[in-house]
Amino acid sequence: MNFFTVSAFIIYFSISAGESCAKITENLHYSCMGRNLSYIPPSIPSSVQNLDFSFNVLKHLQKTVFPVLSYLQVLDLSRCQIKHIENDTFYNVKNLTTLILTGNPITYFGPGCLNTLSNLRRLVLVDVGLSSLQLQMNNLTKLQELRVGTNNIQSVSLPSIMSTFKDFSLLDLHANNISMIKTDQTAVFREIGRNMTLILSRNPLFYIEPGAFKDIYLRELDIRSAFVSSAAQKAGLQALYGLNVKRLMLGKYRCDYKISSSDAGYLDGLCYINFYEVFYYMKERHNVPINIFHCMVNATIVTVKGGIIRETANVPFHEIKELYLISNQLDTVPGKQVSHLHTLEKLVFTDNVATQIPDFIDMPRLQYLDLSSNQITLTSCCTFFTGTPQLRYLNLSLNPQIGLTMEPFDGLDSLEILDFHRTRVVGMGYRSLFSNLKYLKHLDISYSSITFVNIYCFYGLSNLKILKTAGNHFQGDVASYLFSNLTLLEHLDMSYCRVVELHPSSFKNLQRLRLLNLRGNNLMTIDFLALQNLKKLTSLYVNENSITSIPLHVLQKLPTNLSEFDLSSNPIDCSCSQTDFILWIIQNQNILKQPEYIFCKTLSPSSDFRATDFDIDSCVHKKRLTIVLSVCFVTVVVLLSLLVYRFQFYLQYCCILLSGYRTPGQQECSYDAFVIFSSYDEVWVMNELMENLENGVPPIQLCLHMRDFQAGKSIASNIIDEGIMGSRKIIVVVSQHFIDSAWCRFEFELAQSRFMLERNANIIIIILEDVEERKTKKVFGLHKYLKKNTYLKWSRDPLSNMRFWIRLRKAIIATKK
Missing domain, CATH: 1.20.5 (Single alpha-helices involved in coiled-coils or other helix-helix interfaces)
Structure with a gap:
């Protein structure tokens, strides 16, 4: 049974039993969500501070429902089918700071049901069927947030007691049924501090009494999609005169339909509202020219998003710091319109249809410029930014094409972040273009169709910390030298660059590198990891490569700080030849990202067998x-x-015998006798034996190794061919020297083998000198042979000598044909 099966069983058992809740943090945070419980389980410790009890069944709340949980601060009772809340219900949990009752069909609130929650700061009553804000909240003096969206509330009137709630900061009334706002309904707003956010979005407003918000100070007012028509919106904005708000959010939500407007002055009411930040989510299509910014000249932050605007007029913003023009179908970057705005610090112009960039003139404070996701196509960049000496962020990503010529960033010495990702960049890979960007810290040129040819492309970027080159191409071995001067680099992304091999020198100077992304290449080895300079590396991604294995010596030299190593989607070789590597995978799953996706692809390209399941024991x-x-x-x-x-000689002799042995009667022999003797006995053989036998009558032809063996032929072959096989008889001259000679013993043993095959006495033993019986045993078969066969003994006595030669000659010629 695996881990997931066990977990599923435990969860199922817990739900069935209705007792156990998930422990998020020991003694502090528990979740009983969706357990079908009708009571708080006794297993919840009294020290709990956060309890999620949502999606259970608590139809009636009364004092006995909750045990004493004195430390409980956050209680979530969302969608528990609660209908009635009695007085003193929360007495045992009176130290709550957050109470969430979202999605309960509450029909009755006891007059004193909230009285004990004197520490409550956040009360969420979203979608509970409320029809009024007149709740009994006398003791909730510390309340900061009241969220009552998606109810049936028809008035913004708050209980008068809330005027004393000095910390109150959020009233969320979104998606209620408020159609009218009158002056007497906003009286409490005037008494509350200036830090309150009021959300009225998605209400069917058609009338606001003029002056209803006069002298009211709000941190934020959200009236998006809060009017039944554009006419109601125009009148409503005018009725908001005298309102002081830091951030004003108006317009339509993304999912609302666009509406057409022919009233050029529908935003004129903004001129009578005091605001610093305005977020206008446009959905209108204007049939007449309109100056959207006419009443926004005093704002510090202006956002216009999602409209259909063809052009923008020059606006003399007084204190503007940030301007956002997003998804408005503008076909021109507002360079002329924003030039000379000395206060502008941030300009975001994205997701429009502009194709060119005008000159930005006299903008000394501009630090952030985002021109991404447009249709900008330039043959030469970026001289039109010379009027922005403090520019630190420049984003030209997601455009069709940007061309870079010599010194393109002249005058942009303060740049810290430069982003060209997914924009085709022409001219970058062939020369150094960043020599003046000594403060640049972040460079993103991912998927920019760049082929790096010049090893000095990044020359000058001495402070670069993040470099993203994903989706580009490195020609030849340029990657081995391209990053050599980026000594402060901490993040390098080379994913999907079709890299086949990386030399260790590629990263030899990157001693501060912490993240290296090589995902989606064609790497087969990662031996560069053994480089000691990468000791600070914490994250390495080599997934989706062609790695089958990593040698043990490389694994042993991995950076000690490595905490995230992605090897997934590689064709890992799960074979017994890679047990060290597989064992390392199994033992280091704590640092491997997605180890469950490391598959043994060598078994089959479509295999889903995990490397972690490989049986190393087998x-x-x-x-x-x-x-x-x-x-x-x-x-x-x-x-x-x-x-x-x-025994090579014996084997050779056996081969000769097996190949077809013939007896002397079946073959013609060259010699009458082959003499086996020690070289120390050569004098006797030559003077006595040869002289008497070869010169006698009839003459007997002897085979002597020093005379008759063929030159150039091996000794063993001569012994067998010329001596033993080429002679009818074998004469063995036994002496002390014979006993001590290995060659003599060898020749005698071969001679015996022939004797055994022929069954004839073809071996004639001559005892040249007396030898101790024990010594004859040193020669295999000699002692036994002497015991069973007649032998001749040499003597210097003349009479004995005569008889010796007669007997010897007779023994040799006995079978001579």
């Missing part, structure tokens, strides 16, 4: 068996080799 057994078999095989081979070497 490999250990196989490896042991292989080692044992290998050792045995090598041992046998070595022993056989030694035996063959030791």
Whole structure:
């Protein structure tokens, strides 16, 4: 049973039992969500501070529902089918700071049901069927947020007691049924501090009494989609005269339909509202020219989003700091319109249809310029920003094409962030263009169709910390030198660059590198990881490459700070030859990102067998068996080799015999007798044996190794071919020297083999000198032969000598044809 099965069983059992709740933080945070409970489980400790009890069944709330939870601060009772809340319900949890009752069909609030919650700061009554804000909240003096959206409330009138709530900061009335706002309904707003946010969005407003918000101070007013028509919106904005608000949010939500407007002055009411920030979410299509910014000249932050505007007029903003023009279908970047705005610090012009960039003139405070997601196509960039000496952020991403010529960033020495991602950048890969950007910290040129050819492309970026080059191409081995001067680099993205190999020198100077992204390349090895300079690396992504294995010496030298290593989607070789690598994967899942997606692709390209499930033990057994078999095989081979070497002559003789042995009667012999003797006995052989036998009558032809063996032929072959096989008889001259000679012993053993095959006494033993019986045993078969066969003994006595030669000659010529 795996982990997930066990977990599912535990969860199922807990839900069935209706008792156990999930422990998020020991003794502090518990979740009983969706357990179908009708009471607070006794397993919840009294020290709990946060309890999620949503999606259970508590139809009636009364004092006995909650045990004493003195430390409970956050209680979520969302969608618990609550209908009645009795007085003193929350007595045992009176230290609550947040109470959430969202989605309960509450039909009855006890007059004193909230009286004990004197520490309550956040009360959420969204979608509970409220029809009025007149709740009994006398003791909620610390209340900061009241969220009552999606109800049936028809008036913004708050209980008078709330005028004493000095910390009150948020009233959310979105999606109610408020159609009219009168002066007497806003009296409490005048008494509350100036830090309150009022959300009236998605209400069907058609009338606001003029002056209803006069002398009211709000931090934020949200009236998006809060009017039944554009006419009601125009009248409503005019009725808001005298309102003081820091941030005003108006217009339509994204999902609302666009409406057409032919009233050029429908925003004139804004001129009578005092605001600093305005967010206008346009959905109108204007049939007549309109100056949207006419009444926004005093704002510090202006956002216009989602409208259909073809052009913008020059607006003499007085204190503007930030201007956002987003998704408005503007076909011109408002360079002329915003030039000379000495206070402007941030300009965001995105998702429009502009194709060119005008000159930005005399904008000394502009620091942030975002021109992304337009249709800008330039052959030469970026001289039109020379009037922005303090520019620190420049974003030209997601445009069709930007061309860079020599010194394109002249005058932009303060740049810290430069973004060209997914914009085709022409001219960057062939030369150094950043020599003056010594303060640049972030450069994103991902997917910009760049081919890096020049190794000095990033020359001058001495303070660069983040470099993203994903989706581009490196020609040849340029990557080995391209980053050498980026000594402060901390984040390098080279994903999807079709890189096949990376030399260790590519990162030798990147001693501060913390993140290296090589995802989606064609790397087969990552030996560069063994480089000691990458000791600060914490995140490495090499997923979606062609890596089958990583050598153990590389794994042992991985940076010690590495905490996130993504090897997924590589064709890992799960074989017994890679047990060290597989074992490392199994033991280091804590640093591997998505180890469950490291599959053994060598088994099959479509295999979903996880590397972490590979059976290493089976490999250990196989490896042991292989080692044992290998050792045995090598041992046998070595022993056989030694035996063959030791007995090569015998084997050769056997081969000759097996190839077709013929007896002297079946073959013609060149010699009458082959003499086996020690070289130390050569004088006797030459002076006595050869002289008496070869010069006698009839002459006997002897085979003597020093005379008759063929030159250039191996000794063993001569012994077998010329001596033993080429002679009818074999004469063995036994002496002490014979006993000590390895060659003599060898020749005698071969002679015996012939004797065994013929079954004839073809071996004639001559005892040249007395030899101790024990020494004759040193020669295989000699002692036994002497015991069973007649032999001749040499003597210097003349009479004995005569008989010796007669007997020897007779023994040799006995079978001579």
